[in-house]
Amino acid sequence: MSETVADHVLTRLREWNVEQVFAYPGDGINGLVSAFGAAENKPRFVQTRHEEMAAFAAVGYAKLSGRPGVCMATSGPGAIHLLNGLYDAKLDHVPVVAIVGQTARSAMGGSYQQEVDLQALFKDVASEYLVEVNVSEQLPNALDRALRTAIAQRAPTALIIPADLQEETYQPPQHEFKHVPSSPPDHPRASVIPPSEEVARAAEVLNAGEKVAILIGQGARNAVTELREVAELTGAGVAKALLGKDVLPDDLPYVTGSIGLLGTRPTYEMMRDCDTFLIVGSNMPYAQFLPEFGQARAVQIDIDPRFLGLRYPTEVNLLGDAKGTLQQLIPLLERKTGRGWREKIEKNTGEWHETLTRQAMLEADPVNPMRIVHELSERIPEDAIVTADSGSATNWYARNLRMRARMRGTLSGTLATMGSGVPYAIGAKFAHPDRPVIALVGDGAMQMNGMAELLTIARYRELWADQRCVVCVFHNGDLNQVTWELRAMGGSPKFEPSQTLPEVSYSDFALEIGLGGIAVDDPARLGEAWDVALSTNVPTVLDVRCDPEVPPIPPHATFEQVKALTEAVLKGEPDAWHLVAQGIKTKMQEMLPSRR
Numbered sequence: 001m002s003e004t005v006a007d008h009v010l011t012r013l014r015e016w017n018v019e020q021v022f023a024y025p026g027d028g029i030n031g032l033v034s035a036f037g038a039a040e041n042k043p044r045f046v047q048t049r050h051e052e053m054a055a056f057a058a059v060g061y062a063k064l065s066g067r068p069g070v071c072m073a074t075s076g077p078g079a080i081h082l083l084n085g086l087y088d089a090k091l092d093h094v095p096v097v098a099i100v101g102q103t104a105r106s107a108m109g110g111s112y113q114q115e116v117d118l119q120a121l122f123k124d125v126a127s128e129y130l131v132e133v134n135v136s137e138q139l140p141n142a143l144d145r146a147l148r149t150a151i152a153q154r155a156p157t158a159l160i161i162p163a164d165l166q167e168e169t170y171q172p173p174q175h176e177f178k179h180v181p182s183s184p185p186d187h188p189r190a191s192v193i194p195p196s197e198e199v200a201r202a203a204e205v206l207n208a209g210e211k212v213a214i215l216i217g218q219g220a221r222n223a224v225t226e227l228r229e230v231a232e233l234t235g236a237g238v239a240k241a242l243l244g245k246d247v248l249p250d251d252l253p254y255v256t257g258s259i260g261l262l263g264t265r266p267t268y269e270m271m272r273d274c275d276t277f278l279i280v281g282s283n284m285p286y287a288q289f290l291p292e293f294g295q296a297r298a299v300q301i302d303i304d305p306r307f308l309g310l311r312y313p314t315e316v317n318l319l320g321d322a323k324g325t326l327q328q329l330i331p332l333l334e335r336k337t338g339r340g341w342r343e344k345i346e347k348n349t350g351e352w353h354e355t356l357t358r359q360a361m362l363e364a365d366p367v368n369p370m371r372i373v374h375e376l377s378e379r380i381p382e383d384a385i386v387t388a389d390s391g392s393a394t395n396w397y398a399r400n401l402r403m404r405a406r407m408r409g410t411l412s413g414t415l416a417t418m419g420s421g422v423p424y425a426i427g428a429k430f431a432h433p434d435r436p437v438i439a440l441v442g443d444g445a446m447q448m449n450g451m452a453e454l455l456t457i458a459r460y461r462e463l464w465a466d467q468r469c470v471v472c473v474f475h476n477g478d479l480n481q482v483t484w485e486l487r488a489m490g491g492s493p494k495f496e497p498s499q500t501l502p503e504v505s506y507s508d509f510a511l512e513i514g515l516g517g518i519a520v521d522d523p524a525r526l527g528e529a530w531d532v533a534l535s536t537n538v539p540t541v542l543d544v545r546c547d548p549e550v551p552p553i554p555p556h557a558t559f560e561q562v563k564a565l566t567e568a569v570l571k572g573e574p575d576a577w578h579l580v581a582q583g584i585k586t587k588m589q590e591m592l593p594s595r596r
Contacts (some may be wrong), residue, residue, distance in 0.1 A: 005136045006035035006166040009099070012140045013043050015472075016147055016185045018070050020044040020430055021099075022054040022061070025082075026074025026113065028101025029165025043070075046430065046460065049452040051078045053423040055085020058096045060420070060427025063410045064385060068095040069149050069427065075101040075163065076114030079121065086125045086156045087163055091414035092243060093304075095150035097157050098126065104164040105134060118160050126158035133161050137173045141182040150189070173571040179448035192303060201291035201327070202299045202316040203332035209276025209297060211341045214291075215259060216412075218243040219281020219302060219322055226326035227280065228252070234278075235336040237345035239267040241284040242398055243413040250402040253346040260289045261367070261554055262398035266348040279314070281322045283307045285414075301325050356400055364547035366521045369393070369474055372544050373400035375527045376438065376472070378536060382406050384436045386429045389421030389450075391442035392480035395552035401440075418442075422450040422471060426457060429464050436468035436534065443501055444479045446471075451509055457539045458513045469539040473506045484552055507543035516540030 009032065013021070020043050020451050023395075025033050029491075036045045048054040058069030069089075073082050079100040089096040102108075103115040122130050123450070129149035131142045146157040173179040178451075206212060212234040220227060224247065231238050231254055238248055239259045239394065248255050257264035259271070271277075271291050277298040278319040284290075291298075298314040301322055302322040308317040360374035382404055388397035388411040403409060408428075412420040425439040441450050461467050474480075479499045486492045507517030516538045520529045526544065533540045562594050 003170045004031065004035065004166065005133075005161070005168050005170050007038065007138065008136070008139055008170040009143060009161070009166075010035050010039050010043065012143050012185075013070065014039075018043045018068075019394045019478040020046045020061075021070045021072050022046045022048055022427070023072035024048060024051045024054055024078060026078045026101065028075030028078065028103070029072060029161075029166070030101075031100075031163060032072065032099070032101070032161070035166075038357060040325030042396045046426075046456075048423065048456050049373070050449065051081030052084050052419070053426075053449060053453055055082045055096070055098070056420045056423035057427040057430075059085055059089045059092070060387065061431045062089070062094045062096055062412070062427075063092070063424070064408055064428045065431035066501065067431075068097055068147055070097045070099065072099045073101070074114075075103055075118070076116045079116065079118055083121070083125060085124045085420075085423075086122075088412050088415045088417055088420060089156040090125055092412070093154040094156070095154055095189055097150050097159065098122075099159045099161065101166070102132065102160050102162040103164045106164065108162075113150070118158075124159075126156050128153045128155040129157040131159060133159065133165060136165065136168060136171045137257065141173065141180045141237060144182040144185065147185070161381075166344045183416060192320045193324045193328055194318040194320045196328070198316060198318055199328045202318055203329055204247070204298050205297045205315055205330075206234055206276060206278060207332075209234070209274075210336075210338070211274045212276040212336075213270045213274035213291070213296070214238045214263075214278045214280065215241065215282050215284065216244045216247050217241040217282025217284060218247070220244060220247050221281070221322075223280070223322035223326050224248065226323055226330065229330055230278070230326055230333065231312045233330070233333040233335050233344040235339055236278070237266070237342070237349070239263070239270060241282045241413075242280060242394075242411060245398070245401075246403050246404075246407055246409040249405045249407075251404060254342060256345060256349050257352070258287045258398040259284060262395050262552075263289065263554070264349075264352055264399060266345065266352045269348055270345055277312065279312065280326070283311065285311065285538055287311050302494070336388045353402075359501075361547045362550075364523075364550050367526060367544055367546040369476070369544075369546040369550055370396050370400050371523055371526060372472065372474065372546060373397060373440065375530050377402045378403075378527070379530055380407070380438070381436050381534065384438055385409070385425075385432060387411065387421050387424035387428060387437070388440045389439070389441040389445040390416045390481070391444060391474075392470045392484065393440045393442045394481070396474075397440050408546050418445045420447045420456075421445055422453040422499065425469060425471065426453060426460075428501060429457075429460075429469055433464040434466050436470070437468060438470045440471060440472050441474070442480065443475045443477065443506070444475055446506055447471050447504070451504075451506065454510060454515060454539075455513060458515055461515075461539050467537045467539055468534060469592045470533045470542055471506075471510075471539070472533075472542040473544065475506065475543055477501050477503065478548040480548050483548070505543065506541050508528075510539075510541035510543075510556075517543065519543045519545075521540040521545040521591050530558075 510517035
């Protein structure tokens with residue numbers, strides 16, 4: 001049989017070492033679906049329950065593997081469903097390639113069923129590379145460019161292939177006018193280093209400072225050794241943007257933890273008091289949590305010139321990759337002999353960890369959500385991967401989960417979309433089938449799409465050498481993050497019709513589909529439940545009924561701000577006094593003396 005265009009697409013994906021395509025079928029990609037069958041499902045067609053979940057799984061795979069994720073959907077509604085996941089990739093700078101079907105070429109422009117202007121639809125989200133393939137000779141160049149551009153620009157790209165073209169015989173490009181060939185798949189690499197005089201200027205700024213603070217993001221992931229050396233030489237503390245939470249472990253005494261609204265007190269204090277500021281691979285957008293403008297001399301290192309000097313008035317901007325640039329910078333740095341600044345940071349950080357423990361162990365009704373993550377931190381495997389959804393659970397992931405050296409963690413950092421936690425975990429399991437994965441997910445996200453994707457986990461679990469995949473549900477019956485935003489930002493009490501969720505047992509659902517399920521409503525059983533979930537070689541849902549009134553109060557919040565929040569909730573909250581009591585108890589833990 002002759003090779004069809006769809007056959008060639010899969011052949012080329014195999015040549016790019018693409019092992020799976022996260023997808024959902026439809027008649028707009030029937031030719032491609034048939035090609036998977038003819039190719040004995042290589043690469044593997046991973047059927048999610050929804051196209052948006054296919055895109056999210058591809059994003060999770062790309063974030064946690066370092067390789068491009070590939071997703072596929074039919075024309076019209078299927079292509080539209082991909083958008084949220086692709087925007088997640090765009091905003092977090094993740095390489096993802098979307099392959100989508102389209103109405104047959106003969107029907108285009110005729111208001112045919114499911115005909116959507118996909119060029120217009122994907123113009124923004126796939127702005128780095130978007131092409132519609134209308135003759136087979138456009139391949140393999142179009143597919144190769146989609147992959148090469150996604151990798152080089154760390155961005156989503158899209159390839160549109162009309163349904164009728166997929167079934168035509170493949171004709172490769174020839175050596176003739178207006179035919180574009182393509183070289184074999186490869187992965188060229190280069191280390192981008194800024195000019196030596198710019199590096200010297202950066203060293204002068206850092207050497208002149210007495211109180212150095214460092215902020216790292218996901219762009220610093222390849223420079224762990226260098227970051228530790230810079231921190232030792234400069235006596236700096238290191239704060240982490242959420243996407244960089246797993247870059248340095250939290251057991252380093254000078255790592256102050258997360259920054260921002262979901263950040264820690266020692267990070268807040270370090271930014272408040274520093275006189276020199278180094279940003280490495282971070283585009284954290286909340287400038288109000290950085291040093292006051294004019295307070296600190298600043299240096300930034302980033303591989304993308306578009307983000308240099310964007311968030312803070314930096315004196316020296318170094319365009320380069322983190323590892324190579326820091327390697328050039330380190331020999332020029334002078335070791336600071338006075339260690340008072342570092343000692344203060346380490347003391348504040350140690351006291352903060354004690355505070356988090358006290359807060360986590362406070363009684364609640366029935367389980368304190370902070371304790372869920374605290375107990376996980378006490379027993380999480382060294383090679384675990386953690387995904388977090390967007391919602392109040394993100395607070396506890398950001399503050400209470402202590403990363404160790406080999407752990408990985410991620411979430412939807414910039415789009416902050418609900419519904420990414422479970423499909424991210426699926427992508428993580430395909431990226432690392434031999435490592436345990438934990439998803440921290442609110443019950444709102446579970447009802448949005450997480451329960452459906454448990455079916456995907458059940459379907460593919462046998463492919464994973466280590467089947468441990470724990471979906472921990474923060475079961476509080478409330479769209480909790482929005483509830484707290486209403487209270488804190490709008491000065492409004494909880495609006496029950498919009499915020500309260502219908503009741504369902506997530507553990508029972510897991511058991512019904514052949515997974516493990518553990519329900520917890522007693523804090524004394526929480527540690528044991530984690531032990532069981534993390535030691536059982538079967539994907540498990542840990543369904544923890546937790547208190548929705550434990551407030552995610554930022555550590556920099558003053559008592560005046562807490563008082564304003566209290567006045568808002570007393571306007572009409574159904575359980576106002578319990579909420580106020582929990583807030584006061586939680587905030588008071590920051591005021592207690594340290595045992596250090």
